[in-house]
Amino acid sequence: MTTPLLSLQGLTKAYPGVVANDQVSFDIGEGEVHALLGENGAGKSTLVKMIYGLVKPDSGIMQLRGQPFAPPEPRAARADGIAMVFQHFSLFDALNVAENIALGMENPPSMGDLASRIRDVSETYGLPLDPYRTVGDLSAGERQRVEIIRCLLQDPKLLIMDEPTSVLTPQEVDILFETLNKLRSEGTSILYISHKLEEIRTLCDHATILRLGKNVGECIPAETSARDMAEMMVGATLQTPERAGREFGEVALDVSGLSVPSPSEFGTALKNVHLTVRKGEVLGIGGVAGNGQDELLGVLSGEIQTPADAIRFNGQPIGKLGPTARRRLGVLTAPEERLGHAAAPDMSLVENALLTGSVREGLESNGFLKWADTRSFAEKIISAFDVRTPGPENAARSLSGGNLQKFVIGREVLQNPDVLVVNQPTWGVDAAAAASIRQAILDLAAKGSAVICISQDLDELMEISDSFAALNEGRLSAPRPTTGLTVDEIGLMMGGAHGMEVAHV
Amino acid sequence: MDLGEINPILLVASLMVAATPLLLAAIGELVVEKAGVLNLGVEGMMIVGAISGFAISVETGSPWLGFIAAAVGGAVLSLLFVLLTQVALANQVASGLALTLFGLGFSALMGQSYVGVKPPSMGDIHIPVISDIPVIGPILFQHDPILYVGIALTAAVWATLKYTRIGLILRAVGENHDAAHALGYKVIKIRIMAILFGGACAGLGGAYISLIRVPQWTEGMTAGVGWIALALVVFASWKPWRALLGAYLFGGITVLQLNLQAAGVAIPVEYLAMSPYIITILVLVILSADKSSAPAALGRTFHASH
Numbered sequence: 053m054t055t056p057l058l059s060l061q062g063l064t065k066a067y068p069g070v071v072a073n074d075q076v077s078f079d080i081g082e083g084e085v086h087a088l089l090g091e092n093g094a095g096k097s098t099l100v101k102m103i104y105g106l107v108k109p110d111s112g113i114m115q116l117r118g119q120p121f122a123p124p125e126p127r128a129a130r131a132d133g134i135a136m137v138f139q140h141f142s143l144f145d146a147l148n149v150a151e152n153i154a155l156g157m158e159n160p161p162s163m164g165d166l167a168s169r170i171r172d173v174s175e176t177y178g179l180p181l182d183p184y185r186t187v188g189d190l191s192a193g194e195r196q197r198v199e200i201i202r203c204l205l206q207d208p209k210l211l212i213m214d215e216p217t218s219v220l221t222p223q224e225v226d227i228l229f230e231t232l233n234k235l236r237s238e239g240t241s242i243l244y245i246s247h248k249l250e251e252i253r254t255l256c257d258h259a260t261i262l263r264l265g266k267n268v269g270e271c272i273p274a275e276t277s278a279r280d281m282a283e284m285m286v287g288a289t290l291q292t293p294e295r296a297g298r299e300f301g302e303v304a305l306d307v308s309g310l311s312v313p314s315p316s317e318f319g320t321a322l323k324n325v326h327l328t329v330r331k332g333e334v335l336g337i338g339g340v341a342g343n344g345q346d347e348l349l350g351v352l353s354g355e356i357q358t359p360a361d362a363i364r365f366n367g368q369p370i371g372k373l374g375p376t377a378r379r380r381l382g383v384l385t386a387p388e389e390r391l392g393h394a395a396a397p398d399m400s401l402v403e404n405a406l407l408t409g410s411v412r413e414g415l416e417s418n419g420f421l422k423w424a425d426t427r428s429f430a431e432k433i434i435s436a437f438d439v440r441t442p443g444p445e446n447a448a449r450s451l452s453g454g455n456l457q458k459f460v461i462g463r464e465v466l467q468n469p470d471v472l473v474v475n476q477p478t479w480g481v482d483a484a485a486a487a488s489i490r491q492a493i494l495d496l497a498a499k500g501s502a503v504i505c506i507s508q509d510l511d512e513l514m515e516i517s518d519s520f521a522a523l524n525e526g527r528l529s530a531p532r533p534t535t536g537l538t539v540d541e542i543g544l545m546m547g548g549a550h551g552m553e554v555a556h557v
Numbered sequence: 558m559d560l561g562e563i564n565p566i567l568l569v570a571s572l573m574v575a576a577t578p579l580l581l582a583a584i585g586e587l588v589v590e591k592a593g594v595l596n597l598g599v600e601g602m603m604i605v606g607a608i609s610g611f612a613i614s615v616e617t618g619s620p621w622l623g624f625i626a627a628a629v630g631g632a633v634l635s636l637l638f639v640l641l642t643q644v645a646l647a648n649q650v651a652s653g654l655a656l657t658l659f660g661l662g663f664s665a666l667m668g669q670s671y672v673g674v675k676p677p678s679m680g681d682i683h684i685p686v687i688s689d690i691p692v693i694g695p696i697l698f699q700h701d702p703i704l705y706v707g708i709a710l711t712a713a714v715w716a717t718l719k720y721t722r723i724g725l726i727l728r729a730v731g732e733n734h735d736a737a738h739a740l741g742y743k744v745i746k747i748r749i750m751a752i753l754f755g756g757a758c759a760g761l762g763g764a765y766i767s768l769i770r771v772p773q774w775t776e777g778m779t780a781g782v783g784w785i786a787l788a789l790v791v792f793a794s795w796k797p798w799r800a801l802l803g804a805y806l807f808g809g810i811t812v813l814q815l816n817l818q819a820a821g822v823a824i825p826v827e828y829l830a831m832s833p834y835i836i837t838i839l840v841l842v843i844l845s846a847d848k849s850s851a852p853a854a855l856g857r858t859f860h861a862s863h
Contacts (some may be wrong), residue, residue, distance in 0.1 A: 081797075104740065106741075125741050126739070126740060126741030127741045130741075133594070139737060141738040142733075142735070142736035143733070143736060144728075144729050144732040144733050144736060144737075145732065145733070145734050146728075146852075146853065147725075147729065147732065149730065151725055151729075154722070154725060155725060155726065155729050155737075155740055155742075156740055160722070186753060317850070337678060548860075
């Protein structure tokens with residue numbers, strides 16, 4: 053066997069209280085697409101940060117083409133041909149595309165030359181992009197193109213991609229894969245991090261699986277089933293949420309002809325949105341982030357006021373009611389952002405339970421708080437939803453993402469809502485916790501509640517929703533029954549490929 | 558009342574002098590805020606600069622050494638802000654307020670023996686030929702050198718932010734410090750440099766008051782110019798030329814209302830005295846109605862946690 057491009061041997065990195073990587077070893081060959089698989093917290097991000105020079109390993113060695121490789125900082129890693137596309141985009145909203153790209157280069161040419169090189173590369177790889185547009189105005193897919201082009205301009209030998217498809221439509225994913233395949237054929241190696249197993253099966257040559265910081269196995273993805281890979285990741289047998297057949301009741305929530313401007317500068321206005329959801333029904337709303345999801349949640353929760361008639365709950369107009377009044381009626385919401393929107397990070401779980409539960413659970417009287425009742429409500433959430441925490445007095449911030457998400461969803465579910473709206477209920481949550489959250493949503497619907505689930509995870513929506521609609525630039529498509537929908541149809545509902553074209557050359 | 562007593566040439570010439578301390582402090586703070594740091598200690602750094610510059614130029618007899626000392630004094634005080642906010646990661650608003658209170662008290666202590674002393678004069682530059690042009694000459698070309706330094710600094714800051722790589726990196730740090738860190742830029746180091754620059758500029762502005770505009774030393778003589786500089790940066794939408802415009806507008810109306818008072822205009826003095834603040838704010842609010850907004854990371858503490 054020839055010398056691998058990058059060889060990792062016994063890499064170990066410990067943080068106080070947790071070993072993020074424990075003796076991880078694997079090789080990445082030249083022109084190989086290598087997948088790195090694992091749950092949240094399995095140590096994938098720490099590992100790539102070591103390769104990219106952001107974190108120094110405690111022990112272990114890396115070799116690049118047989119030479120010792122220990123980048124002290126990202127600059128050095130870039131100089132050696134390592135490029136990285138970040139999971140949370142490392143872009144600057146107020147700067148334009150060319151400025152953003154210049155920031156990621158060691159010796160950028162003048163802005164004029166850079167702009168023409170950006171145009172060249174973007175055409176070669178089928179990623180059209182205007183160098184002078186402000187990044188804050190770009191869609192998620194376009195922002196990712198900025199990151200990829202920034203990497204490609206440096207002729208990387210190894211391209212690291214951290215969860216690149218989580219924000220893309222299926223068509224955009226296809227285009228991305230064409231680009232990556234073209235890069236592979238030119239001899240560039242790719243380290244591809246994802247937990248979307250079907251993608252890895254189509255794209256990757258080789259996979260390394262991490263669990264709790266350890267390398268627990270390798271496989272050839274094309275020859276391994278997605279279920280086997282998932283069980284290697286989790287280390288246990290997976291349970292698929294069960295959906296009981298059920299009858300839908302009458303219409304619980306009816307939104308008609310709703311148009312509202314976005315409260316934020318880079319937000320998306322909602323345009324003529326119609327939707328109805330019946331008792332016992334789960335309506336899934338898909339779409340790429342930034343197409344009006346936050347605004348839709350704000351409108352349904354009461355944070356954004358609308359004409360009274362635009363939103364009706366059991367026939368009663370509620371568009372002018374604020375969140376507390378809606379909660380009293382039985383319309384509950386769980387927003388996407390856990391730290392800051394759904395929960396107050398520095399307050400305890402008890403206090404957080406009070407914040408949304410006070411009205412329906414009767415946790416206050418005459419302006420005084422009933423701490424004992426609140427505490428038992430918090431404990432009920434913790435036990436019913438298996439939230440792993442030392443106790444309800446702990447700050448919300450101290451919980452891991454998955455555990456806090458279980459708490460946030462559980463808090464709303466246990467208040468017996470008539471209508472529950474959730475945004476990204478399993479975002480950043482590992483497979484086992486995600487399965488239990490989905491099961492809770494399905495159980496709630498089975499008891500006769502109407503549920504609206506806004507999510508970017510199409511697999512999740514296919515799994516739990518009865519009907520599916522897509523948000524695209526603030527417009528909501530007509531809902532269709534989930535059974536029988538194909539990925540292509542969903543992609544078209546989501547607005548196709550946003551002007552992307554397939555790589556030609 | 559006799560408006561004819563107001564000499565328009567002298568008026569315009571003296572508005573530039575009145576505006577310069579404000580301009581210097583605002584340009585420094587603009588750079589600091591562009592790097593994502595909110596330093597409310599401008600007033601404190603100005604007054605420390607004012608007394609440092611005053612003391613050194615009295616002791617050495619050289620106004621130039623005085624201005625250098627003022628810049629150093631302002632920067633040294635801003636070093637305290639650096640320690641608090643960039644090393645100890647303290648709250649920027651509280652640290653900035655502390656800096657102002659400390660600066661006011663400390664300068665009063667330093668300046669006790671300088672009350673009533675007259676500093677050496679810097680003298681104006683008379684640029685040959687063009688300073689003899691009628692009207693334009695006395696207005697534009699017969700000033701002290703520091704006034705031109707202020708204008709040159711505005712141009713330099715504008716060009717640096719817009720056209721150079723270091724300016725781009727500075728803006729990037731102020732926009733999204735996490736992303737800048739992920740790309741390998743030294744966020745803390747860049748912010749420290751910006752804060753020191755802001756301190757030096759504020760110190761120069763303070764010394765301009767004590768050495769040229771007034772010129773003498775009294776306690777608390779900056780009289781809120783530092784706070785106006787802070788407001789000016791916001792209303793100027795973090796744009797150097799707009800800060801210059803705002804400073805000149807403020808300086809101009811200050812001088813004009815003093816002249817009007819002297820001429821005995823039948824408007825109550827209180828209204829005249831408040832006019833510079835109101836008019837400057839009005840104009841800049843109208844100007845800042847466009848889309849450009851604050852650096853996104855302004856006032857947020859950066860900690861490189863992996």
